[in-house]
Amino acid sequence: MRRVWELMAGLALVAGGCGSAAAQDAAPVTPVAPIAAPHPQTPQEIAKTCRRVGDVASRSGQAQFLRIAPESAARLAEIGLDRAGVFARMAETSIPETVGCWAMPVGNFDSQLISVGMSQWNFGTGSLQPVLKAWRKEFRSGRDYRRAVRALAPVYGKLLFSRDCLKVPVGDKCRAGVLAAHGADGWLNPVLFGELTAIFESDEMLQVQTDHYVALLEAVRLDLLRVFAGQPITMRKVRWAVDTKVQQGFFPADEDLARVRGKLAAMPEAERWDRLRAIFGWYRNLSLTIDQDGVKRDHEWNYEQWNCMIDKGRIDPEQYEMLHLTFIRSRTAVGNSGRWQALTFSRRAKIVLGVGSVSGVRDGSCTAG
Known part of the structure; x- marks a missing residue:
């Protein structure tokens, strides 16, 4: 998805039933008053009070209330992910997306209309609509669902769950209504911000977000078995694959993998x-161009540290190959005409090397050790 909080910091149902099997086990919604925080707030300020991503207790205090289907758990165990591992990866994924919050709604700064949730699902790409529909199905009845909407989103709930907003792409009435809820500063107004936060921090939406993330991990499992066929599936590869899937959606094609690996073998x-x-130089030079965002605080430090790792012999064969795969995928990041390619590379390279700075957050060091 998108590096939403990086930009924020720089600024001062219709279809489907309501009686799913999961809903029969779900407790009635616990209303939480929508938050109407004044703007602007930095993501770090919001993070102090937000509901944090993890294996949290329910609003009523029930521990480990979020469900993972046994068959899904068994498949994820094949790539080394138990329950704790699933939620650890989820929390890690949410850091560059929402600073670790379950909600963190933002507006139309990059033409996606609304982005919200730990993976920043949005109206623009059509990823938010299925999440909103799934939330409705978490309730035992239409009455419970409507009660929850009135409690959590009394002003904008009717718009958010209208036919026009659940279509892909959204209809003109939805677009106009959402844009009208933006202030002159480009932020969502406090009421819509608060109502989206209340919905996405509700117990029912935490379950929906968990379900979507588990589905993503299961897709990642299949991708790992294809991209690294015949190789051990290490946790480094799992973390790299999850970040790639969340941010870019897919991996290099088999023919691209074969071509690059053939060149590496013959080199x-x-x-x-x-x-x-040369790859590190590409990253640095790209970062210095006029239309790369999210890397200003990082690129020189990363360039120095990563070259230090070469000098000190601290890059192993697995890391070497993964950096080349990161390069070929990062150079095809097309969002905003390639605006995020350097940031995309640095996110992945930091995972691969265990040393790196992303959005000013530094981990590890070569020159200091």
């Missing part, structure tokens, strides 16, 4: 590290 040993330095 003279004398060229090995110069080729990798």
